[in-house]
Amino acid sequence: MNIPISLSAARVPSSFREDIEGLRGIAVLFVVLFHFELFGFKGGFIGVDLFFVLSGFLMTKILFSSKFNWSPSGIVAYYLKRFWRIAPAYYFVFVAIVALYYLLPWGMDLRAFQKSAIAASALSYNIHAPSDSGYFATDAILNPLQHLWSLGAEVQFYLVWPLILFFLRSRPVRYKALALASAAAVSLIACQILVFKDPEVAYFSILTRLWQFAVGGICAIIVAEKKSLQSDRLANSVCSVSLAVLFVCALTLGDEHWPSLTALVPVIALSCLLIFGAQNTSFAGMVLSSAPLRYLGKISYSLYLVHWPTVVFTNLAQDNFLNSIEIRSIAALVSIGLAHILFISIEAPLRVKGLHLDRLAKKCIPIFALAFFPFATACLVFSPPVLQMIPNGAKITQDQNEYYSFEEEHCKDGKTPAACNIGDTKFKPSLIIWGDSHGRAAEIGLHSLLKSKSLSAIAVTKSACPPMIGHRDLNTECAKFYKSMVEPYLLKPESPQKVLIVSRWMQMLSEEELTGKGFLTFEELGKQYSDLPRPYNYLEKTLDMLRAQGKQVILATQPPELGSSTRFTQCRRAFMRQWEEDLEACNVSQSDNINKQFEIDKNLKILAERYDNVTLFDLKQAFCTNGVCTLASKDTLYLNDDDHLSPSGARYAFKSFVDQL
Numbered sequence: 195m196n197i198p199i200s201l202s203a204a205r206v207p208s209s210f211r212e213d214i215e216g217l218r219g220i221a222v223l224f225v226v227l228f229h230f231e232l233f234g235f236k237g238g239f240i241g242v243d244l245f246f247v248l249s250g251f252l253m254t255k256i257l258f259s260s261k262f263n264w265s266p267s268g269i270v271a272y273y274l275k276r277f278w279r280i281a282p283a284y285y286f287v288f289v290a291i292v293a294l295y296y297l298l299p300w301g302m303d304l305r306a307f308q309k310s311a312i313a314a315s316a317l318s319y320n321i322h323a324p325s326d327s328g329y330f331a332t333d334a335i336l337n338p339l340q341h342l343w344s345l346g347a348e349v350q351f352y353l354v355w356p357l358i359l360f361f362l363r364s365r366p367v368r369y370k371a372l373a374l375a376s377a378a379a380v381s382l383i384a385c386q387i388l389v390f391k392d393p394e395v396a397y398f399s400i401l402t403r404l405w406q407f408a409v410g411g412i413c414a415i416i417v418a419e420k421k422s423l424q425s426d427r428l429a430n431s432v433c434s435v436s437l438a439v440l441f442v443c444a445l446t447l448g449d450e451h452w453p454s455l456t457a458l459v460p461v462i463a464l465s466c467l468l469i470f471g472a473q474n475t476s477f478a479g480m481v482l483s484s485a486p487l488r489y490l491g492k493i494s495y496s497l498y499l500v501h502w503p504t505v506v507f508t509n510l511a512q513d514n515f516l517n518s519i520e521i522r523s524i525a526a527l528v529s530i531g532l533a534h535i536l537f538i539s540i541e542a543p544l545r546v547k548g549l550h551l552d553r554l555a556k557k558c559i560p561i562f563a564l565a566f567f568p569f570a571t572a573c574l575v576f577s578p579p580v581l582q583m584i585p586n587g588a589k590i591t592q593d594q595n596e597y598y599s600f601e602e603e604h605c606k607d608g609k610t611p612a613a614c615n616i617g618d619t620k621f622k623p624s625l626i627i628w629g630d631s632h633g634r635a636a637e638i639g640l641h642s643l644l645k646s647k648s649l650s651a652i653a654v655t656k657s658a659c660p661p662m663i664g665h666r667d668l669n670t671e672c673a674k675f676y677k678s679m680v681e682p683y684l685l686k687p688e689s690p691q692k693v694l695i696v697s698r699w700m701q702m703l704s705e706e707e708l709t710g711k712g713f714l715t716f717e718e719l720g721k722q723y724s725d726l727p728r729p730y731n732y733l734e735k736t737l738d739m740l741r742a743q744g745k746q747v748i749l750a751t752q753p754p755e756l757g758s759s760t761r762f763t764q765c766r767r768a769f770m771r772q773w774e775e776d777l778e779a780c781n782v783s784q785s786d787n788i789n790k791q792f793e794i795d796k797n798l799k800i801l802a803e804r805y806d807n808v809t810l811f812d813l814k815q816a817f818c819t820n821g822v823c824t825l826a827s828k829d830t831l832y833l834n835d836d837d838h839l840s841p842s843g844a845r846y847a848f849k850s851f852v853d854q855l
Contacts, residue, residue, distance in 0.1 A: 211471070212482070212483040212488060213467070213471040213478075213479050213482040213483055214248065214251075214252075214468070214471075214482075214491075215482075215483075215487075215488045215491035215492065216481070216482030216483055216484065216487040216488055216491055217244065217248060217464065217467060217468075217482055217491070218245070218248060218490070218491035218494045219482075219486070219487035219488060219489070219490030219491035219492075219494060220241075220244070220440065220482070220487060220490075221241040221242075221244035221245050221248065221494065222241060222245075222490055222491075222494035222497050222498055222501075223241070223487075223490055224237075224238035224239075224240060224241035224244070224440075224444045225238055225239065225241035225242060225498065225501070226238075226497065226501050226526060226529065227444075227526075228241070228444075229341075229501060229502055229505050230501075230505060230522045230523070230525065230526040230529075231516075231522060232519070232522060232523060232526060234445055235444050235445060236445070236446070236447070236448070236449075237443050237444045237445060237446055237447030237448070237449075238444050239449060239452070240440075240443055240444055240447060240457070240460045241444070242344050243406055243453065243457055243460060243461060244440070244460065244464050245344065245348075245498075246344075246347070246348075246351075246403055246406040246407050246410070247406050247407070247409055247410040247413075247461055247464050247465065247468075248410060248464075248468075249348060249351060249407060249410060250351075250355075250406065250407035250408060250409060250410025250411045250413075250414070251410035251411065251413050251414045251468055252410075252414075253351070253352065253355055253407075253410075253411075254355075254359065254374075254410065254411035254414035254415065255414040255417075255418065256272075257272075257355065257356055257359045257363075258359065258363070258370070258414065258415065258418065264360065264363055269356055269360075270557075272356060273352070273353075273356075274548075274549070274556060274557065274560065275549065276349075276352045277548075277560040277563075278544065278545050278548030278549055278560075279545055280317075280345065280348070280349065280495075281317075281560065281563060282540050282541065282544035282545070282548070283495065283496055283499055283536055283537075283540050283541040283544075284317070284342075284345060284499065285563065285567060286536070286540050287499040287500060287503065287536070288314060288315065288339075288342075288567070290503070291338045291339060291503050292311060292571070292574065292575070294338070294503070294507055295307060295311075295338070298507055298510045298511065304590055304594060305594040305595055305598060306326060306337070306594075307337070307339070307575070308575040308576060309322060309326075310322060310326060310337060310339045310340075311339065311571050311575050312568060312571055312572055312575070313346075314339045314342045314346075315567040315568045315570075315571040315572075316564070316567070316568045317345065317346055317349045317564070318346045318349070318350075319339060319340075319342040319343045319345070319346045320343040320344070320346035320347045320350075320398040320399065320400065321346065321398075323340070323343045323346075323394070323398040324392070324394035324395045324397075324398050324399075325394075326340070335505065335506060335509055335516075336506065337506070338502065338503045338506040338507065340502065341498065341499075341501075341502035343398050344498075346400075347398070347399075347400045347403050350400040351400060351404070351407050354400075355407070355411075358377070359411075362374075367415060367419050370415055371412055371415050371416070374408045374411045374412050374415070375408070375412060377404065377405070377408045378404070378405040378408035378409055378412070379405070380405075381401060381402060381403070381404040381405035381408065382405040384401060384402055385402035385403075385405065385453060386454065386455060388402055389402075389451045389452070389453065389454055390451065393451060396453070397452060397453065402453070403453070406453075406457075406461055409461055409465055410465075410468070412465075413465050413468040413469055414468075416469055417468065417469055420469075426476075429470040429476055430476040430477060430478075432466050432470050433466065433467055433470050433471055433476040433477070433478035433479060434476060434477050434478050435463075435466075436463040436464070436466040436467045436470075436478065437463075437467065437478040437481065437482070439459065439460070439463040440460055440463050440464065440467075443459055443460045443463070444460075447460075467482075490530075492537070493530075493533045493534055493536075493537045495537075495541060496532075496533040496534075496536040496537040496540075496541050497529065497530060497533035499533075499536065500529050500532045500533050500536060501526070501529040501533070504525055504526075504528060504529040504532065505525065505529075508521070508525040508528075510763065510767075513760050513763070513764060516760070589829070589830070589831070589842075590766075590769075590770070590831060593831070593834070593840045593841050593842050594834075596638065596841045597638055597834060597840070597841055600638045600641065600841075613652055613653070613654050613679050613683065614637065614652070614653040614654075614655075615650060615651075615652060615653075616637055616640060616641040616644060616645075616650065616651050616652075616653050617640070617641060617643075617644025617645045617647075617649050617650035617651050618644065618645045618647075618648045618649060618650050619650050620648075620650075621648055621649065621650045622650065623650045623651050623652045623689075623690050624649055624650065624651065624690050624692060624855065625644075625649070625650075625651035625652070625690050625692045625693075625694060625855070626651065626652050626653075626654065626683055626684070626689065626690050626692065626693045626694070627640065627651055627652070627653040627654070627655065627694045627696065628654055628655070628661045628680060628684075628693055628694070628695050628696075629655045629661050629694075629695060629696035629697050630655065630656065630657060630658060630659055630660060630661060630696075630697050630698060630702065631655070631657035631658065631698070631838060632696050632697055632698045632752065632753075632837075632838060632839075633653070633655035633661065633695075633696040633697065634653075634655040634656075634657065635834060635838040635839045635840075635841075635844055636694075636696045636750070636839065636844050636847075636848060637651075637653040637655060638841045638844060639839065639840075639841045639842070639843065639844020639845040639846075639847070639848060640653075640844065640845075640848055640852065642841075642845060643845055643848060643849060643852040644852060647852055647855070649852070649855060651690070651694075652683055652689070652690065654679050654680045654683060655696075656671075656672065656675045656679075658672070658711075659671070659672035659675055659676070659711070660672070660697060660702040660707070660708060660711065660713075660732075661680075661695050661696070661697050661702075661736070662702070662708070662713070662732045662733055662735070662736045663676070663732075663735060663736045663739055664708075664713045664714045664719060664732055664735055664736075665712055665713055665714070666712055666713060666714045666715075666718070667712030668712075669712075670711060670712035672711050672712065673712055684739075684740065684743060684745070685743060691744065691745055691746055692745070692746045692747075692748065692855075693740060693745045693746070693747050693748070694748045694750060694811075694851075695736075695747060695748070695749050695750060696750045697750075697752070698752055698755075698837060699751070699752045699794050699798065700752060700755065700790070700791060700794065700837075703727075703729040703730065703732075703733070703794060704729055705728050705729045708729065708732055713732060716728050716731065719731050719732065719735055726797055726800065726801065727797065730797055730801055733801065734801060737749075737801070737805055737808055740807070741805060741807050741808075744807075745807065746807050746809075747805070747807055747808040747809070748808075748809055748810075748811050748851070749798055749801075749802050749808055749809070749810050749811065750810075750811045750813055750851075751794075751795045751798055751810065751811070751812050751813050751814055752791065752794070752795075752813065753813045753814065753817065753832075753833075753837075753839050753843070753847060754782045754788065754791060754814060754817055754818065754823035754825060755782070755791070755836060755837035756780075756782060756825065756833070756836040756837070757782075757787065757836060757837075758836055759835070759836055761779070761836060762833060762835055762836040764779040765777075765779045765780035765825060765826060765831070765833070766831065767779070768780060768826070769826045769831045777824075777826055777827075777828070780824060780825045780826035780831075781822055781823065781824050781825070782822070782823040782825065783821065783822045783823070784821060788818075788821065788822075788823060789821075791814075792814075792821075795812065795814065798810060811851055813847045813848075816846055816847045816850075817832065817847070825843075830842050830843070830846065831843070832846060832847070
């Protein structure tokens with residue numbers, strides 16, 4: 195993001211536009227308010243889109259300037275300026291994030307952080323980001339590197355843009371504008387296709403964001419060629435309306451399918467401000483040239499770098515961060531203070547000093563940095579001795595590695611319907627495991643348990659799909675999964691006779707949840723038990739079907755759940771600190787609504803006793819004593835998040851079950 199301005203009283207170029215500095219201030223303000231969840235700026239993420247347009251405008255203006263040197267040495271000089279503009283502050287913040295990762299590791303996915311850190315160290319996090327948690331995902335707040343994706347897109351833009359404009363440098367203005375418009379159209383079309391087919395790639399990829407940079411480039415061409423536009427009155431109106439549109443978008447837009455065609459609205463509004471803003475002293479121009487917005491514009495790059503880590507680490511340190519507007523407001527102000535310090539101590543000085551080094555140092559330092567940081571980061575985050583620095587870090591990482599390697603290597607990802615052979619696959623399967631994401635968590639632990647007993651099983655699990663029958667809408671993902679993967683194994687005479695059903699009953703035994711997933715309504719089910727809550731009738735219909743197929747059913751209760759990601763962070767923090775007195779944070783008791791979970795278990799037991807082919811396996815017996823459930827010991831964290839068992843937790847809970855097979 196281009197912010198070539200200093201807080202010093204240095205002379206500014208005659209072409210300097212105060213309104214553009216204000217626009218950078220607005221862009222970063224939107225992003226900060228969005229991430230700190232302040233003042234209702236739910237569409238503040240458009241600030242990144244605005245930065246992309248501004249970058250396209252400024253870089254095109256530089257590259258099409260009559261002073262630009264298109265020789266190889268001139269292009270190299272351009273790249274060096276970009277490096278010294280971005281890299282010093284970037285790597286300073288990156289190193290600080292990695293250091294804080296080792297100081298406050300309990301809220302983050304250690305394995306995911308390792309991969310993210312490697313990509314971020316190479317200024318290419320946006321390439322890795324689609325395989326990480328989504329930008330708008332609830333667990334994004336656990337990733338302090340995620341905001342660096344936009345810098346990856348910026349760097350890739352800096353690399354390719356001179357190569358594209360090189361072939362247009364001598365062309366007529368109309369040809370230049372048409373070429374950039376064509377590039378924007380192709381990128382926008384690709385973006386609209388991918389935003390539905392692969393939304394993560396659409397959001398993070400430079401190819402699907404190039405149209406925003408290109409629009410900024412077109413604005414630069416128009417501004418450079420047009421000596422005068424419409425009357426000041428028209429320009430005033432256009433600028434005022436455009437500025438209002440930006441604020442309306444930041445307050446009202448949603449994040450679904452972004453950047454969809456709706457992204458054109460703020461992009462066009464910003465384009466109007468870029469084109470008309472320089473031509474007049476409009477009301478919008480005066481607002482954008484105001485001291486507060488210009489200040490934010492000056493430090494916007496530093497503020498963008500530090501604000502998101504401030505969100506993540508404050509959330510880890512303050513359990514009430516998400517629920518306290520006071521804490522979030524103070525943290526936002528702290529991030530501005532940190533940005534100011536970063537700007538005056540790192541960003542501004544090194545941007546100038548870097549370009550005044552001798553020729554060899556000026557070129558060698560960027561090459562060294564781009565090679566050193568990825569290598570050093572890989573050595574650091576994957577080093578077993580370094581992991582040992584984090585109490586219980588190696589144990590958690592081992593569990594996470596087992597979890598993800600199972601997802602990625604042993605079985606297909608849970609998003610894709612798949613039957614998975616687990617255990618010792620040399621032997622004929624003796625068990626079917628049917629479940630949702632809790633079933634998947636169970637099968638990962640059961641895999642090694644079964645293998646140790648020379649047993650095997652077939653696991654048919656899919657996240658968010660209740661292990662029950664009764665679909666009305668056969669076009670839902672869960673209905674398709676049942677029809678293509680579950681039903682064949684349940685109905686085949688030669689398939690295993692034992693069926694283990696594992697689910698998050700707290701969620702799945704909800705009539706609203708089931709009908710929302712395309713199941714029959716309660717009235718359409720037919721047979722009903724009057725003495726059990728209505729949702730249990732869906733499970734009863736499933737057990738009727740399995741009895742008709744001659745299956746022996748083991749109905750597993752749900753493991754205790756903590757109830758929130760905040761509680762899990764507290765538990766994980768206590769476990770990683772190895773402070774035994776703090777392990778009470780991993781306990782679930784009556785104050786955590788554990789009685790509701792026990793009530794569900796009681797109803798499952800009543801239902802199981804009505805069938806001679808159904809037995810209940812109570813997972814809570816492994817964790818609960820006298821109404822208190824403990825989800826961590828000194829050596830083992832039994833949960834992977836606030837409700838799913840970790841591989842170690844699944845082995846601990848299901849050991850007695852496997853011993854009885």
